[in-house]
Amino acid sequence: MSSSASPGPGPSESRGSGPSAPHGSASPGSGASAAAHSLDPVPPHARESTPGHQFWIWSGANIAPINWVLGALGIKLGLSLADTIGVLVAGNLVGMAVFGLFVLMGQRTGVTQMVLARSAFGRRGAYLPAALQGVMSAGWCAVNTWIVLDLVMALLGQVGVHGGTAMKIVVVLVIMGLQVWIAASGFHAIAAFEKWTVPVTLAVLAAMTVVAWTKTGVHWDHHGQGLAGKDRLSAMTTVMTAIGVGWGITWFAYASDYSRFVPRDVPRRRLYAASVLGQFVPVVWLGVLGASLATVSATTDPGKLIVDAFGALAIPVLLLVVHGPIATNILNVYSCSLCAQTADWHVSRKAISYGVGVFAAAFTILLIFQEDFANTLDAWLGGLVTWVVPWAAVMAVHFYVVRRQNVDIDALYDPPGRSRLSDFRWDALVSFILGAAATWSFQYGVPKALQGPAARALGGIDLSWLAGALVAGILYFVLSSRRSGRPRVGSPA
Ligand SMILES: Nc1ccnc(=O)[nH]1
Numbered sequence: 001m002s003s004s005a006s007p008g009p010g011p012s013e014s015r016g017s018g019p020s021a022p023h024g025s026a027s028p029g030s031g032a033s034a035a036a037h038s039l040d041p042v043p044p045h046a047r048e049s050t051p052g053h054q055f056w057i058w059s060g061a062n063i064a065p066i067n068w069v070l071g072a073l074g075i076k077l078g079l080s081l082a083d084t085i086g087v088l089v090a091g092n093l094v095g096m097a098v099f100g101l102f103v104l105m106g107q108r109t110g111v112t113q114m115v116l117a118r119s120a121f122g123r124r125g126a127y128l129p130a131a132l133q134g135v136m137s138a139g140w141c142a143v144n145t146w147i148v149l150d151l152v153m154a155l156l157g158q159v160g161v162h163g164g165t166a167m168k169i170v171v172v173l174v175i176m177g178l179q180v181w182i183a184a185s186g187f188h189a190i191a192a193f194e195k196w197t198v199p200v201t202l203a204v205l206a207a208m209t210v211v212a213w214t215k216t217g218v219h220w221d222h223h224g225q226g227l228a229g230k231d232r233l234s235a236m237t238t239v240m241t242a243i244g245v246g247w248g249i250t251w252f253a254y255a256s257d258y259s260r261f262v263p264r265d266v267p268r269r270r271l272y273a274a275s276v277l278g279q280f281v282p283v284v285w286l287g288v289l290g291a292s293l294a295t296v297s298a299t300t301d302p303g304k305l306i307v308d309a310f311g312a313l314a315i316p317v318l319l320l321v322v323h324g325p326i327a328t329n330i331l332n333v334y335s336c337s338l339c340a341q342t343a344d345w346h347v348s349r350k351a352i353s354y355g356v357g358v359f360a361a362a363f364t365i366l367l368i369f370q371e372d373f374a375n376t377l378d379a380w381l382g383g384l385v386t387w388v389v390p391w392a393a394v395m396a397v398h399f400y401v402v403r404r405q406n407v408d409i410d411a412l413y414d415p416p417g418r419s420r421l422s423d424f425r426w427d428a429l430v431s432f433i434l435g436a437a438a439t440w441s442f443q444y445g446v447p448k449a450l451q452g453p454a455a456r457a458l459g460g461i462d463l464s465w466l467a468g469a470l471v472a473g474i475l476y477f478v479l480s481s482r483r484s485g486r487p488r489v490g491s492p493a
Contacts, residue, residue, distance in 0.1 A: 038186070038349045039341045041110035041409055042260045049261035051274035053191045054103070057258055058278030060194035061251070061331050063201050064324030066147045067283055068302045069377070070243040071290025077235040078225035081295055087236050088287040091244015096280045099248045099255060100272040102392070105399055106256025107264060107271055109409055113256040113335075114342040117391070119407045120398035120428040120476075123419035127343045128429070129391050133253045134339035136384055137332040138356050142363035143380060144325040144332070145175050149368065151303045155318040158307055165368065172364045179326045180357030183333035184350045187261055190330045201323050204316045205285070208306050212293055215309040222295035234460035238444055241462045242381045247283055249465060250384050252392045254335050333357065344416060378446035382464075386443065389465050390435025390472035394428050397473045402480050427479035435472025442467035 074084030105116055114133055118126040149168050156163070163170075182189050212218065227235055240246070255275070262271055293302035300308075303321055307314045337352040345352070370376055399405060411420040441452035443464035455462055 039112060039115060039338060040413065043110075044263065047110070047261050047263040049187075049191060049258070049263075051262070051266060051270045053195060054259060054262065054271060055274040055278040056194040056198045057191060057331070058251075058275055059202070059282050060198040060327035062279060062282040062328070063198065063205060063286065063320070064144060064148075064328050065151060065286075065301075065303060065321055066144055066324070066328075067286035068290030068293070069147060070247075071287035072294035072298075072302070073242060073378070074235070074239045075222070075224065075291055075294035076298060077239060078227050079232070079235050079239065080224040080227075081220060081222040081291060083224070083232065083236055084239065084291045085288055087239045087244045088284055088291070091240045091246070092248060092280055092283050092287075095245040095248020096276045096283075097248075098392075098396070099251055099279060100276040101396060101400065102252045102255035103259045103275040104268055104272060105395075106259030107262045107266065107268065108405055109256070109407055110260045110264075111256065111407075111409060111412060112260060112338045112342070113253055114339050115412050116256060116399070116407065117395060118342075118412050118419075118421055119403070120394050120425060121432070122422045122425035122428070123414065123416045125422075125424040125426075125429050128432070129253070129387075130339045130342040132387050132391075134336050134343070136250075136253070136388075137336040137339065138360055139363070139380070141176075141179070141329045141332045141336070141356060141360035142367060143377075144328050145172055145179075145360065145364045146367040147377075148175075148321050148325055149364075151301050151321050152318065154301070154304050155307060155314055155321065158311065158314040159318070168368055169365055172361055172368075175322060175325055176357050176361045176364070179329040180333055180353055182326070183330040183337070184353035186349075187258070187334070190258075190334060191261075193330065194327060197323060197327065201320055201327075202282075204313075204320045205282075207313065208303075208317060208320070209285070209289055211306050211310040211313060212289060212302070216293060216296050216305050218292040219295040220292070230459045230461070234444060234462070237462035238378075238446070241385055241443065241445070241464050242378055243287065245465050246381060246385045248279065249388050249392065250381070251279065252395075253388055254331060257335050257338055258331070329360075333360075375447050379450060382443055382445035382447075382450040385465055386439045386468070387436055389439050389468035390432045393435060393469040393471075393473035394431050394476045397476050398428065398480070401477060428476060431472045431476035431479060434475060435468045438471035439464045439468030 071084070071088065074087060075081065079087075102113065106113065109116060114126060114130040117129045120126075121129060149171060152171055153163065153168060156167075182193055259271065259275065290302050293305050296305060303317055307317055333353050333356050336356050337349040340347065340352045341349065347355075367376070399407065408420070414420050416423060440450075441454040441464075442458075442462065443450050443452045444455035444460050444462035445451060451460075452464070454467070455464070
């Protein structure tokens with residue numbers, strides 16, 4: 001086993017600052033400023049995270065109302081409750097199992113997910129996934145904030161505080177300010193926030209669930225629109241892409257940004273289990289809660305149904321609802337700032353975080369005036385799966401099959417133009433682009449633009465994630481082995 005996967009005495013070793021030192025310019029590998037530290041491999045002495053932290057981070061990221069809203073999607077598309085729950089459980093089992101593989105990349109290398117992408121895509125080729133991931137995480141920041149607004153207003157109304165659009169905008173600004181502030185403080189602030197707040201939130205969620213399942217009259221035998229044959233398969237596969245497998249997939253591009261703080265001697269199995277369960281438990285729990293409540297009322301938000309059934313929960317539910325976007329978006333803002341640095345944007349991580357906040361606040365306010373909820377949401381999720389799937393397939397094949405987990409860490413930080421990696425690695429870029437085309441062709445989303453020709457030919461069955469993963473993964477394997485023969489362990493990649 002080569003030692004090349006350990007950070008070694010890289011540039012960060014001599015800096016001695018914490019992993020989130022925020023000042024100055026980001027010039028990874030220059031050795032000149034503490035700022036680059038947020039992108040550099042995390043040195044062994046700064047790796048203090050545990051599987052427990054990772055569990056709370058990933059649970060926090062998913063104990064959010066967006067998950068019950070999405071759980072209701074299957075019911076809205078006419079599926080029975082049993083089919084909806086089946087898709088949620090099976091899809092997330094598969095999606096999260098693969099998510100765990102991306103978590104392990106970070107522990108092994110100490111490197112962020114998008115810097116790792118340089119290994120496959122090239123020093124400048126990685127600008128493409130980094131830019132996409134940057135836009136996606138900033139977009140999430142807006143979507144997660146927007147999705148709770150109506151509910152926050154309804155709950156505030158319950159406790160006697162009433163207001164209109166102006167008050168919604170105030171709520172956006174307060175939530176955005178909080179989340180950007182925590183994210184700008186860095187990984188330790190994020191880990192501490194999740195560790196202290198998530199257990200409380202889980203308790204509220206448990207109380208909500210008891211009320212939901214005893215007092216609201218859930219129809220456990222809900223048959224939906226009695227879909228059968230192709231119609232049923234079409235709706236099930238659409239839900240699978242959006243929130244079954246698709247949900248785990250949307251998190252692949254974040255995994256290593258947090259697991260890089262876990263020491264290498266922590267057993268991989270424990271880290272894998274903690275991270276995968278941290279995602280799986282709240283996603284499926286909230287999804288099932290949302291789906292079951294959608295059988296009571298297709299139009300009323302589940303949080304509102306619960307408060308209507310049990311008014312005393314109004315304040316705890318309000319806290320849970322406001323906590324949701326904050327716990328998720330601190331990850332989005334933090335990972336977004338790492339993306340900007342990966343694209344050699346020489347601005348401090350803190351400045352980027354505040355910039356993301358301003359952009360996301362503006363975008364959230366724009367969404368307030370957007371009417372078509374389901375369309376907007378499915379378009380957003382479908383669009384993500386289109387690029388994350390082929391990127392992830394290339395990365396997984398590159399890291400686990402081609403490089404056999406041995407990536408030359410120092411080479412990742414060579415300056416652009418003079419990198420031991422090529423600037424652009426076309427085998428990865430071509431596989432990525434053709435994989436994205438395949439994903440889109442096989443997609444059958446809610447909006448027309450996300451209904452590709454292959455999916456239409458199949459009568460509306462959505463196999464996008466599978467098609468994209470196979471095309472990008474197999475193509476990358478073939479191209480990369482043709483180019484270099486069998487790659488030598490430990491050679492720059
Ligand atoms: N599913 C998600 C992936 C990434 N960020 C989010 O906020 N949500």
